[in-house]
Amino acid sequence: MTLKLDKVNRGPHLSTLVASSISREIAQGRLKPGDQLPTEAALATTFGVSRNVVREAIARLRSEGRIWSQQGRGAFVVESNNPTVLTIDHExxxxxxxxxxxxxxxxxxxxxxxxxxxxxxxxxxxxxxxxxxxxxxxxxxxxxxxxxxxxxxxxxxxxxxxxxxxxxxxxxxxxxxxxxxxxxxxxxxxxxxxxxxxxxxxxxxxxxxxxxxxxxxxxxxxxxxxxxxxxxxxxxxxxxxxxxxxxxxxxxxxxxxxxxxxxxx
Missing domain, CATH: 1.20.120.530 (GntR ligand-binding domain-like)
Structure with a gap:
């Protein structure tokens, strides 16, 4: 699994940008159904943001039905590529x-x-x-x-x-x-x-x-x-x-x- 994740520009909507970037990885097939996302710490380092920003982004992706998470195991891409709720991409x-x-x-x-x-x-x-x-x-x-x-x-x-x-x-x-x-x-x-x-x-x-x-x-x-x-x-x-x-x-x-x-x- 090779991801194309870059640091995001500073601003008041960092968690939105992080969520959009991860969504793009899912849409383009670099993150496949069932794949586990990198750890919270790894994502924070990759994007150059705080762990709180990553948590907000993960929560948003979870509410959009793109990922699911389990305490102690991490976050995973949902098995279906169809999100369970309406999504509107930031870009x-x-x-x-x-x-x-x-x-x-x-x-x-x-x-x-x-x-x-x-x-x-x-x-x-x-x-x-x-x-x-x-x-x-x-x-x-x-x-x-x-x-x-x-x-x-x-x-x-x-x-x-x-x-x-x-x-x-x-x-x-x-x-x-x-x-x-x-x-x-x-x-x-x-x-x-x-x-x-x-x-x-x-x-x-x-x-x-x-x-x-x-x-x-x-x-x-x-x-x-x-x-x-x-x-x-x-x-x-x-x-x-x-x-x-x-x-x-x-x-x-x-x-x-x-x-x-x-x-x-």
Whole structure:
């Protein structure tokens, strides 16, 4: 078994890169069904990363159904080459069309999730959403900590639907979107962007707290329209579920958002 593993570039998504590299070895047949992966220590040395990063990568591969592991024995490639769950390769999402498609899928799911959350949320859900917003307020806009709290907010909205499949799938898609944003580093950053983005999340939370399903849908659409602009997706090609971006945000707010994105506000 000869593997072609290289050190990975430093960044906030190291475990994703390590997992993608191992997945590529499996896809190209250098790691065959039943093969045992190198030890955690060996992989850490090969990739030039910490053992914690390797553990995260292994956990991800295990959740994707590509490997299985047994304490005391190690990790092994699954006997079937077909993963048991949906996977989205990190390299694939570096293509603009793939990222746009994923963003579109996220939008379709999250708008409906917001409506269901407004109908089904509990007090604990509302507190979790509020805590996530507090985490966003406390972190620099666009930082790893900000994006982590942002993801947590959307995760709690998904969980409030009381639909376990929707929750799991939305978290999966949202994590892939977050990783791609971190990798590309193309999110606009400014004080205006922080204020606008927090305002979008606050409107989503207010509608969900009020049990306003239609309001929650509208607030989520507005947020996704703004998010599409902030990550550089063209309006009409972006993930706008159900209506053009121009029909989602009010003219005044949308104009301010455009100026902020361009650094004019």
């Amino acid at each position: 694939t999402l570096q293509r603009a069309d793939s990222f746009r498609n994923l963003f579109e899928l996220r939008g379709i799911l999250e708008v409906q999730a917001a409506a269901l959350a407004a109908k089904r949320r509990s007090d604990a859900d509302l507190k979790a959403m509020g805590d996530a917003l507090s985490g966003m307020r406390a972190a620099p806009y666009g930082s790893v900590a900000w994006l982590r709290s942002d993801l947590e907010f959307h995760r709690t909205v998904a969980e409030a639907t009381r639909n376990s499949y929707m929750g799991q799938f939305l978290v999966f898609v949202s994590e892939r979107v977050r990783e791609s944003i971190l990798a590309a580093g193309n999110q606009q950053k400014s004080d205006d962007m922080a204020r606008i983005t927090l305002g979008e999340h606050e409107r989503i939370l207010r509608a969900i707290r009020a049990g306003d399903a239609e309001g929650a849908q509208a607030a989520m659409r507005d947020h996704l329209a703004g998010a599409a602009l902030r990550v550089g997706l063209h309006e009409r090609e972006a993930a706008e579920p159900g209506a053009p971006v121009q029909e989602v945000a009010s003219p005044v707010r949308h104009s301010r958002l455009r100026k902020a994105v361009r650094g004019q506000a």
